[in-house]
Amino acid sequence: MPPLRAPAGAKSSADDWDIELPDIKELDSFRTVVRKLSKYFEEVIELPSTFEQLRTTSSGNCLRVLVDHLAKNCENQAIVNALLALKWHYAVDDENEQGLGPTRSSACEIVAWRFLTRFPERVALDYCLYEIPEAQLPSQMGPLAAQTSQDPEDNAELAPLLSRFSARTDRSNSISAPTGSKTKRSELLFSLSRLTEGSHDSASAGPDDEDPSAAFEGLNALEIAAVADAKRFLSQHVVQKILTGIWNGQIVYWDALSLHARKQPRFYHPDRADPYSRLRVPKYMKCWEVVFFGIFLCLFYAVLIVPPKDRLTGVEFALWFWFAAFLFDELSEWGDAGSVIYTADIWNFFDMIVILIGIVFIILRIIGLIQNNHELSGWAFDILALEALFLIPRICSILSLSPYWGTLIPCLKEMGKDFCKFMVLLAIFFLGFLTTFSLLGRGNFRLGSMSIILTRIFFGSSYVGFDIMDQIDPIFGPPLMIILVIFSNILLLSSLTGILSNSFSRVINHAREEYLYVYAVYVLEASTSNRLIHFYPPFNFIAWIMFGPLSLAFPNSPAILKARIAALKISHLPIIAVIKAYECLQHRESQVFLAGFESPAEQPRESHRRPTMPQIRPSSAYNRPTMPLLSASAFGKMGKQKSEDVDEDVNADTSLAAQIAELNSKIDNITTALLAMQQNQSIRTEAAAAEGGTTES
Known part of the structure; x- marks a missing residue:
């Protein structure tokens, strides 16, 4: 295959240039994709530019060329993940070249959202929800991967991306506990610096070298965008539609509550999904959070109005129990979402302070009761009174979902x-x-x-x-x-x-980008867990008392897992009844949402091709038929089953998207031409003024 070259005139300068475009293969690893893209951005971005200059002037011609090339030739699903990872890397690591880090960071974000707009919404959804899988050694690669990857750099890398359903999402682990928490910001940054280093090439890489891309395993494009503060990317219409689908439960990761369930993004179908899987919908989780804090506040007032200093009452014991359930839930949330996503939500700092005050109160109260020290018990209740400063605003945190309050908080x-x-x-x-x-x-x-x-x-x-x-x-x-x-x-x-x-x-x-970023963090924080069994507080603490010691003694025991599932179904039955009654009224809106993500029919245009990745799916008699988002064959089958009228509607939608993209390109070209004309006009005016001054003199 001849080397791909960018056409002359696409660079920000006036001189012609000839720079090789990144040749990204379908089975290239995330590590390889990041390195190829970083090499291109470092070659074409040579002058500092603002975000608007890259988007509207000739400074961004190199980005349009890259987007066209990736949309036509790239079939690697990690492309959006790599672009957003580079966006964060260039934004925070600007030590080597002055002023170019923010410019390259903006360029990566522009390329990421422009690339998504070239495809139908269903394909964009696959890119956004694709998680970086666990890399494998070359000896573990299949024959297809060994034949496809012909890049010399790939031989030195770890194996190309295989299935996201690897050993990391082992069946028992995916049910009982989080299978590896999200990595910290410092670890991600260190990994990115190693990924983009030119010196760490195939010549120096040994077979035992640690893969720096391992820090990104399990992160999808939306999570990386939240970490990278890619607020313009998250505010795009197609990305917001995906986030809204996750928030409302129209896009789910779990559709069954059984030992053989696996985390996999899919559309929710009420006739096939387990009703108890609705417990993992972020909207319902936040609603229960408001109920939980409301009861928390009632117990708080009941204890402090007439504080019993000489004895422990039932109401105070209930408050202690509520503190323990809240602490256990926050620890679980930290492990599921990871420190990066967890700390991005400002309300989690309120949770930490509430827990800290509660721990101090309980310790002082226990000491005061043991020693019969009323003064120490009085200090404990005075410290507990400080909870109101954080507990009352925490209950009203649901207002962050409002555009007005969601803007004021940032x-x-x-x-x-x-x-x-x-x-x-x-x-x-x-x-x-x-x-x-x-x-x-x-x-x-x-x-x-x-x-x-x-x-x-x-x-x-x-x-x-x-x-x-x-x-x-x-x-x-x-x-x-x-x-x-x-x-x-x-x-x-x-x-x-x-x-x-x-x-x-x-x-x-x-304001709009800030609000949508807050909304995105809300959604991702509630949907990134790898655990299927999720007890709402305070049921989580009860389940830990019942099954915690047994789980430690017999980890991954099927009998214990079945018992936990049975306990969840019994304890959460009233909640499920309320959810199902509510969803009966919202069924029509769900159908309208799914209509926007219809599988496209076979498209004649190259820009609408669906990149695919080989998947390793477990062969089990207990696996239920699902509609995976990362299945290319499903598109063709579903498109053929559609009637001709539906096919015409889908084709009309995709053609309209292509026309809009073409119009945007023309608008950018017209803007560039107008700016050039204005510059020429100003030069002529200055020259005429100079000639007039010379004549008068």
């Missing part, structure tokens, strides 16, 4: 960050003035009283300083106090107001 988060940074500078000046005034007025004021006086001055009570400045020192007191008042009430407060205003404007200018 604004407050950014303003809080800038405020904490500014307070460091304020503390330095405060300590300087406190030391000076304490030494000058040590005969009249103690250190504690002077600290309170200066604090009041910093918060606007200037008259307090003017009243005591002569008592501090008759010579140095007045001028120093005037300097302090001017410095604190005029300079520092004005600077703080301006900084916070800039923080608010910076976020509110991208």
Whole structure:
């Protein structure tokens, strides 16, 4: 196959260029895809540019060429994962080349969402939900993989991507516990730096070298986008439609509650799916979370209104039990979502503080009861009263799903960050003035009283300083106090107001992207678990008491797993009844959603081809027929079974998408031409003005 070359004129400069486009094969590993793409971006991005310049001017011609090439020639499903991983890598690792990191980061994000828009929604859904599988050694590769991968770099890599249903998702592990938590940000960044290093090539790689792409195993494109803060990518219509489908339970990972169930993205069909699989729908999980915190708050008030200091009542014991269930649920959520996704949700910090206060309260309360110390018990209840500062806002966290509140929360988060940074500078000046005034007025004021006086001055009570400045020192007191008042009430407060205003404007200018990012984190946090058996709190703590010791003694025992499934079905039966009653009213909306993801018929255009990956599916008599998202043959079969009218509708939708993409390309070209005409016009105007000035002189 001859080397693929980019056409002249696609680079941001005026000179012609000839750079090889990445030749990404279908079975290339994630490691190889990242390296090939990073090599291309490092060659074509040579000048700093903003996101809008890359999107609308000739600076982004190299990106359009890459998108066209990938849409026509690339059939590797890890392409979107690799682009978003590189987006994060270039955004946070800009040590080698000045100013090019953010530009390359924006370029990767633009290519990722433009690439998705070239395909029907069903194909885009497969790309977004594709998880990076566990790599295998060359000796474990099948004959097909060995024959297909002919790239010299592939021989030095670990095996190409095989099935996402590998040993990582072992049947027993996928039911009983999370099979490997998500990796941390530092580990991902270190892995990306190794992936993009040019020195780590086939010549230096040994058979025992650790694969740096292993840190990304189990992450899909949406999770990587959330980690990389790819807010523009997550705000695209097709991506939001996928997230909405996951949120509402129209796209599910589990459709059965049995020993042989496997995590696999699929469309939900009420006639074939197990009703208890609806317990894993993020919308219902969040609704139950509100109910749980509502009961939590009621117990909190019942204990603190008349606190029993000398004995343990049933209501207080119920509050302790609620604390334990909440702690156990948060630990499970941390293990399922991973530290990266977990810390991206600001409300999880409230959860940590609630748990910390609860632990301190219970410890002090137990000591107070054992020693019959009423004072210590009083301290315990006073500390418990602090829970209201975090528990009440936590109940209202569901408002984050509203566009208005979902926009304000990121604004407050950014303003809080800038405020904490500014307070460091304020503390330095405060300590300087406190030391000076304490030494000058040590005969009249103690250190504690002077600290309170200066604090009041910093918060606007200037008259307090003017009243005591002569008592501090008759010579140095007045001028120093005037300097302090001017410095604190005029300079520092004005600077703080301006900084916070800039923080608010910076976020509110991208209000839609910020809100949709918060929404995406909500969805991903609730849907990334690898565990099938998920007890709602406080049933989770009851199940742990019943089956926890047995699970440790007999791990992966089928009898224990069956008992846990039976306990879940009995305890959650009322919840399932409410969910099914609600879904009977929402059935029509579900049908409308699925109509947008109809499997396309055979398309004559190359740009609508569906990339496929070989899958290893377990052969078991207990496997139920499903509709996997990563099955290319299903598209053709379902397309042939459609009537001619439906085929015409699907073809019309795909042709309309192609026309929109073509119009976007034409708009970009027109914008570039207009900018060039404006530049030429300004040059001519300046030249005419210069000639006129010369003639007059």
